[in-house]
Amino acid sequence: MSDTDDGADTLVVGGGLVGAALAWGLARLGERVTVIDEGDVALRASRGNFGLVWVQSKGDGMSEYARWTRQSADLWTDFADELEAASGVSPEYQKPGGLHFLLSEAALEAKRAQINRMHNVNGALGYGVELLDRKALDGIFPGLGPDVIAGSYSPHDGHASPLKLLRALHAGLAARGGRYVSDAKAQAVERDGSGFVVRTAKGSFRGGKVVLAAGHGNKWLGPSLGLNVPLIPEKGQILVTERIRPLLPMPTHVLRQTTEGTVMIGDSHEDTGYSTDSETPVLTRIARDAVRSFPALAGARIVRSWGAVRILSPDGCPIYQESESHPGAFSVNCHSGVTLAGAHALSLAPMLARGKLDSELDVFSSRRFADGSVTRAAH
């Protein structure tokens, strides 16, 4: 909406997986939504995402995050079905369970301790993660290397195509009459009468509420709305193989095979600022570890590699908050834009439509960082 337009019910700043899931979730409730997006030049973690819908180990140290993640995974089946019906694009969600490889006695003991710590995070629903010895692993995941001594399995884990998910959310938003404005990096966000205005090179856009979902951009946009958004960049690099006939029966924390047949090989955690460079030493290590876990991959041709920048809060858990000084302004950040898409679209968006976050999300406010003592939770 330009200066002469009526304005939206809600302005969403950021058109990546978080912003698009919220925007579609708001539009499906009948809201008039405008998404203001920097465009494909954005840092855009959504385009580098590995694609796991992953529950195990999330929220070790913050049980609310464990429950929120589980809730999202529980919603994902219906979310994927409704999104495909609304958009005509399948996000290719599959939920065969997921496996985390354990390659040493120390890793096995640490995992056992984590499962003990987390056994009660979901109350009666159960944590649902079990340790499998090598014999049990061979029964469900043939072809593992000799160094894999055990694994942790969760039936709640799965995977999806991040690119198809993003496409589906945008198509679903458009089908609901939502507006998407590209090449419109938010330069300023301000109070405007009873609502808000976002200023961009493409003009100013007005809305009754504003949701900052601009990834790392929230750090710079938040303060003008009284929102403190402490975020840390963390690079991850990924290798992708040629298309291969079905080889991996389920996703793992470092390998997953897409519907089309490529195997994605990931898992690096690097402090290189906002760089998305892919670099040979790290890619070499990733490839070596992958072959150690699953030796048949040594025969696969690599066709792509890339780096992407995760969006991490100081404790690794999401930040959801409404401004105290500017009611109606919200900020949303997480690094698991695929896993949490179900909860964002079907649980968080309805709260934003009502104009108030449920009290169960109070714990996710950045006020938890105010005293400076931060414990990094497993993410």
Next chain:
Amino acid sequence: MVPSRARRIEEVRTISFEFEGLAVQAQEGDSVAAALTAAGIVDLRDSPVSGAPRGIYCMMGACFDCLVEIDGQPNRQACMCEVREGLVVRRQQGRAELEL
């Protein structure tokens, strides 16, 4: 022998290789993709996603559309492989198979 139908800027040594059992004429220094195109062969594989035929697109190693099987190795980029006397090239059919 399928002849090279392209008019060449300069003539170099003529060699031959095999595509789907047919002998194909090429010139030394051609990429497999260039030699097949010059011989009028453009259908190089089936998409493992849609089943539709695929052929060359970018000719510079970026798009991975010109995948063929070369000397038994699947998913080789025809535009990035130099043709050699006696090379055995087949259409890439579906996905590669890895032995566990």
